[in-house]
Amino acid sequence: MRPLTEDEMRTMFQKLSTYIGKNIQHLLQNKTEAHAFRLLKDRVYYVSESLLKSAPNLPADTILSLGTCMGKFTKSKKFKLHITSLDVLNRYALYKVWVKPSSEMSFLYGNNIPKSGLGRITDGVPQYGGVIVLSMSDVPLGFGVAAQSTEVCKELEPTGNVVLHQGDIGEYLRNEDDVF
Amino acid sequence: MSLSAADVAPAAFSHTQSDNLNEKLRFDLQNLTAFNEFEQLKPSTSEELEQFMLDKASEGTQQLLANLFSLPSKKSDVGPLALLPGYSKTDLGIDNSLTALPRSKPPPAPKEETRWSQFAKEKGLEDKKRGRKEWDEATGEWKVRYGMGSANKAKEEYPIMPAVAGDPNADPWEHQKSQKRAKVEKNNLNRLKNQERTGAVPKGTASKYEKKITEDAHSRSVQKTREAPGIPLDLSSGSSSSAPGSRGLANTKRALEMTRLSTASMGKFDAVRSGEGPQRRSGEELKIKRKGMTATVSQTRSQESANSLKVLDSVLKGSAKKQKMRKTGQMATGETGHDYDYDDNLGGGKYRKKKGRAGAGKLKSASKKMIK
Numbered sequence: 232m233r234p235l236t237e238d239e240m241r242t243m244f245q246k247l248s249t250y251i252g253k254n255i256q257h258l259l260q261n262k263t264e265a266h267a268f269r270l271l272k273d274r275v276y277y278v279s280e281s282l283l284k285s286a287p288n289l290p291a292d293t294i295l296s297l298g299t300c301m302g303k304f305t306k307s308k309k310f311k312l313h314i315t316s317l318d319v320l321n322r323y324a325l326y327k328v329w330v331k332p333s334s335e336m337s338f339l340y341g342n343n344i345p346k347s348g349l350g351r352i353t354d355g356v357p358q359y360g361g362v363i364v365l366s367m368s369d370v371p372l373g374f375g376v377a378a379q380s381t382e383v384c385k386e387l388e389p390t391g392n393v394v395l396h397q398g399d400i401g402e403y404l405r406n407e408d409d410v411f
Numbered sequence: 412m413s414l415s416a417a418d419v420a421p422a423a424f425s426h427t428q429s430d431n432l433n434e435k436l437r438f439d440l441q442n443l444t445a446f447n448e449f450e451q452l453k454p455s456t457s458e459e460l461e462q463f464m465l466d467k468a469s470e471g472t473q474q475l476l477a478n479l480f481s482l483p484s485k486k487s488d489v490g491p492l493a494l495l496p497g498y499s500k501t502d503l504g505i506d507n508s509l510t511a512l513p514r515s516k517p518p519p520a521p522k523e524e525t526r527w528s529q530f531a532k533e534k535g536l537e538d539k540k541r542g543r544k545e546w547d548e549a550t551g552e553w554k555v556r557y558g559m560g561s562a563n564k565a566k567e568e569y570p571i572m573p574a575v576a577g578d579p580n581a582d583p584w585e586h587q588k589s590q591k592r593a594k595v596e597k598n599n600l601n602r603l604k605n606q607e608r609t610g611a612v613p614k615g616t617a618s619k620y621e622k623k624i625t626e627d628a629h630s631r632s633v634q635k636t637r638e639a640p641g642i643p644l645d646l647s648s649g650s651s652s653s654a655p656g657s658r659g660l661a662n663t664k665r666a667l668e669m670t671r672l673s674t675a676s677m678g679k680f681d682a683v684r685s686g687e688g689p690q691r692r693s694g695e696e697l698k699i700k701r702k703g704m705t706a707t708v709s710q711t712r713s714q715e716s717a718n719s720l721k722v723l724d725s726v727l728k729g730s731a732k733k734q735k736m737r738k739t740g741q742m743a744t745g746e747t748g749h750d751y752d753y754d755d756n757l758g759g760g761k762y763r764k765k766k767g768r769a770g771a772g773k774l775k776s777a778s779k780k781m782i783k
Contacts, residue, residue, distance in 0.1 A: 234715055237722055244726040253727060259719050267715060280712070288512040369488045 232271045232286065232294060239304065243268070243275060246302070246310045247320075250361035250374065254323035271296065274303040275310075277319060314373065314398040314410065317363075321371040324363040326356040328377075328394050335366055338373065339401035347389040356381045362394055373399030436474050440482065441495050445475040523609035526601075596624050630661035 235243065247255050258266065258277065265280040271294065278286075278298030286297060299319060302312040312320075330338055334348025350367050358380045364372045375394040377384075384393050402410055437446045447467060454460045484491040524532070531538070544553045547562035554562035572583030603617040671678045671687070683689075728734055736742050 235719075237718070240719055240722045241726055244723050248726060255723050256720065259716055259723065265712065265716070267712065268719070285512060288515055290515045371489070 232269050232291060232297075235268050235270055235275065238308075239270065239275075239310075240268070242304075242308065242310045243301070246312060249359075249376075250312075250320050250325070250363070251323040252325045254325075257323060258319065266298075268301070269298070270304075274313075275301045277301050277316075312374070312398060314400060314402045317371050317374060317398070317400065320361075320374055321363050321365075326353045326360050326362040326377065327365055328352050328356075328362045328375075329365050329367055329369075330372065332367060335372065338364060338396065339399050341396055341399065341401065341405070343378070343392045343396050344375070344394040345389065346384065346387045346391050346393050349384070349393050352381055352384060352393070354381055356384075358383070361397075364394060364399070371400075373397070373401075434470070436471055438475065438478050440478060441497070443475065443479075443495075445471045445478075447471055520610075525605040525608070527605075600624070626661045630659060630665070633659055633662065 244255055251258075261279075267278055267280070267283060269276050269278050269283070274296070276296065276298040277300075282297055286294065300313050300315040301319070302310055302316060305311055328344065328349065329351040330344060331348050331350045334344060337348065338344055344364065353362075356362060356377045358377060360377045360380075361374060362377050363374050366372055373396070375397045378392040378395050379387060387393065434447065434449050437448055438444070439446070451463075451467070454463050479493050482493040482495065484493050486492075530536075541556070543556060545556045545562040546552075547554045549563070552562075554560060556562065572587065575581040575583055575586045600617060600621055603612060603620050606612045607614060607617050667687075671681065674681060725731075729737070733742070
């Protein structure tokens, strides 16, 4: 377990900033308790200070995971967000999309969201901006990338994709072995 | 409506309640842990043991979940959230609610005494702090006690050196230098011996150092007895201690060190043979750069968060060069998130100071004549 290097931090912040923009600084300067990012076997964890202090009590090679897993670095050193980070992303999200109950299940099986499934969308979403997907009762279901900006979405045909799937809470069941 | 564990999975829950009422576990709810402290009969075969452990684990998990559902809860947009018990400090400052984790490593051993501190304890000597500065009588000033510009140094540097007793032809300057070197080496040797006793350095370091001192002294004397520069050592008559015509161990080692560095790449790409040891230039210490990777100390933590904020700033605003280009309008802005700003090579408008009267700005004292 170690802190991130500057390059790693840069790639992670670039990915995170598409979802939560400037709010990353609220993660770094957490008001309730100091938190830090730690790398463990290519995965990045968001760890509170109290947990960080108790971690050295355990032999390093026995630690499997700690804190909240934000995502992992792929073999080509790109950063991939994991569904476990949804809670953090949702708290600070800039852009949100609400899905109609009829296409909720389709998204939870890993499909993109077409215009016909779109319930509501935040104003001013740029094309390829990161969005959080919520059900109509405000339960976060996952996250994705806006295929079109909000303005273009308004005049889109019903089959056109609005959100390209990146992660959803169905992964807890589908990819149970990989998530943790 | 509040949801309880029994409502979600009635079958599994009723089973637990009826079967395991007598095995009440101890819970540490903040760490989401349950401890079964009852004596268990160990099954004989490994398959039975596996099944037994699975059963016990599932019982424990069920009891733990039942306890979690009995906690006070809070409504949230993702359903009810249980409020885990917080840290509770007793008057003694001991935390009762949490299970203490054992250290993975033994506590550090107490420091061993040096020979001097042992002696001082026997004699009952008190440790008196000596000030860093000392009164210099010659100049009438306070000066540092040791090192460059230290006090009362003048008395060591006589303008005329007394002859060395016993040998009228010996160089008194050389004699003074060698005496000082001997003092330093003795101190180093004592320091290493103390460290060896405490276990800070491996056993045998001091004796190795002692051997090195004598070897160095020998090679210095060999160098001095060399007849003339440029004559290969092998042909010289040799000193009294080593066989005539031989180089000596220390000089052979030194020659090897030099040849290893005497390639075009300063020995960078040469294969290291077994027993040669790591390459280094003369006087260069082996430095291991250690990064504070598992730092938890608050000072390093605040440094870490400052660093990450700096990185975040450069990610959000772009590099200093990019910011400057954006200011001068050399960046084009696009419509999608990806082509937000890029160098369009059209160049930006640059601020130029106006010529003429208006360009003088706030130069109030200048007369009209000057401005013209």
